[in-house]
Amino acid sequence: MYGAFQQRLADTLAEIESAGLSKRERIITTPQGPEIGVVDAEHEVLNFCANNYLGLADDPRIVEAAHEGLDDYGFGMASVRFICGTQTPHRELERRIAAFLGTQDTILFSSCFDANGGVFEALFGPQDAIISDELNHASLIDGIRLSKASRYRYRNADMADLRAQLEASADAQTRVIVTDGVFSMDGAYAPLREICDLADEFGALVLVDDSHAVGFVGAGGRGTPELFGVADRVDILTGTLGKALGGASGGYVSSHAEVVELLRQRARPYLFSNSVAPSVVTGSLAALDTIAASEQARQQLIANTILLRGLMSAAGFDLDPFTGPSDATRPGDVPPHPITPVMFPGPDGARLAGGIAQHMLAAGVYVIPFSYPVVPRGKARIRVQLSAAHSSDDVRTCVDAFVAARAALTA
Numbered sequence: 001m002y003g004a005f006q007q008r009l010a011d012t013l014a015e016i017e018s019a020g021l022s023k024r025e026r027i028i029t030t031p032q033g034p035e036i037g038v039v040d041a042e043h044e045v046l047n048f049c050a051n052n053y054l055g056l057a058d059d060p061r062i063v064e065a066a067h068e069g070l071d072d073y074g075f076g077m078a079s080v081r082f083i084c085g086t087q088t089p090h091r092e093l094e095r096r097i098a099a100f101l102g103t104q105d106t107i108l109f110s111s112c113f114d115a116n117g118g119v120f121e122a123l124f125g126p127q128d129a130i131i132s133d134e135l136n137h138a139s140l141i142d143g144i145r146l147s148k149a150s151r152y153r154y155r156n157a158d159m160a161d162l163r164a165q166l167e168a169s170a171d172a173q174t175r176v177i178v179t180d181g182v183f184s185m186d187g188a189y190a191p192l193r194e195i196c197d198l199a200d201e202f203g204a205l206v207l208v209d210d211s212h213a214v215g216f217v218g219a220g221g222r223g224t225p226e227l228f229g230v231a232d233r234v235d236i237l238t239g240t241l242g243k244a245l246g247g248a249s250g251g252y253v254s255s256h257a258e259v260v261e262l263l264r265q266r267a268r269p270y271l272f273s274n275s276v277a278p279s280v281v282t283g284s285l286a287a288l289d290t291i292a293a294s295e296q297a298r299q300q301l302i303a304n305t306i307l308l309r310g311l312m313s314a315a316g317f318d319l320d321p322f323t324g325p326s327d328a329t330r331p332g333d334v335p336p337h338p339i340t341p342v343m344f345p346g347p348d349g350a351r352l353a354g355g356i357a358q359h360m361l362a363a364g365v366y367v368i369p370f371s372y373p374v375v376p377r378g379k380a381r382i383r384v385q386l387s388a389a390h391s392s393d394d395v396r397t398c399v400d401a402f403v404a405a406r407a408a409l410t411a
């Protein structure tokens, strides 16, 4: 029975391979950090591709708190939240995230993918309209598909198109504008002030997925609503515990009390999936404590980003993924996001980016090339991600490796 299907799968895999689009997982032999051991590399390599923005993934305070959670609350819950899967720290973490973000309540999910997968179907029905940025994360796109609301899409960060979609959806009972706070392939911020202004004008709600911001964007690390001064104008926040907040796993929706309560009653990934492990919950509580006192780390992260951008631009690399005006997404007073895309445009870009990343790894610098379907065809890139745990020498080493790899491959 399997034979014909096996051939089909083998053909598809061969197509992916021959297009140069295969993704290989590199196996790491150490904890996640600015320097890691990887299978196949002789020496430790500098890591510029983790979402470990504040360097908390192996922070001893968080590891210790996770150990305590393991000792005090056991290994696993073996239950969904509403049956018998809620312990003191689960509720404590929800309250603490809400207090940190300035919302009324928070509900935990196993991942932000699940939070986004559950939030739309539970809250919005056929009488409603969801208006979504075209570059939103896959989990938002999937979650929106699961709801019965009408769907509208606007061009990335394009406020004229958002206005047009709001006008087109005038019949809906409730409209919600949905955006990533930061677009992860570009490191660009959503123009939240303008989005909130349009939401006010048209009486729409605003949902922001701030997975690539909470912990390190904004003066207090509260994310893009804090950065743009619109924290009290965003209705629903979703986010992850799997990036800056220690990087383990888990996600959340943080919002008005009624929104959170209805999600507890109706969100399917919450009702039908196991609780976050207790050690992850207690570790994440410690991560929140750490973040509140991480002003210096946030400054270091910004300084590292500015240094990398300056050196790479001076070396003649193209850091701008946009073909049109991009300044709307990063006004002058806003620091650059630590996601720094180094562009290799054109039909041969994917192969060149792949070759450069491979050359850099041999020189001890780990970066990842992205190509179709993760980014549009012809817009291949190496996405450099900085961490507060990098030193300025680490950043210089990264730039030197880019320059050497380019020289070797384009000679």
Ligand SMILES: *Cc1c(COP(=O)(O)O)cnc(C)c1O
Pocket: 110, 111, 112, 113, 114, 116, 137, 139, 180, 184, 209, 210, 211, 212, 239, 240, 241, 242, 249, 250, 251
């Ligand atoms: C990483 C990410 C997610 C998924 O988060 P997980 O907790 O790993 O499932 C969702 N949305 C955005 C915008 C992300 O960057």
